[in-house]
Amino acid sequence: MGKASKNLVEGVATFVVGLALRLFADGVETPVVTLTKVGVVLMCLGAVIAVLGVSQAVRSRVS
Numbered sequence: 818m819g820k821a822s823k824n825l826v827e828g829v830a831t832f833v834v835g836l837a838l839r840l841f842a843d844g845v846e847t848p849v850v851t852l853t854k855v856g857v858v859l860m861c862l863g864a865v866i867a868v869l870g871v872s873q874a875v876r877s878r879v880s
Contacts, residue, residue: 821873828867835859 818826838856845852 819874819877821870821877824866824870824873826870828863828865828870830863831866832860832863835861835863 835856835858838852839860840856842852842856
């Protein structure tokens, strides 16, 4: 598995975990952070990593 594929899979998995937290952890109380906000941050991070993987894959095919 190449670096681009690994980044794409990791980004999508991170996005899905963040989405699950955003959708299903609304009533869970934690003392430090809100899990729904952690979910939004994970979704953003996962999207950035997935875009990085796609751009690496496109760049490797062009070269």
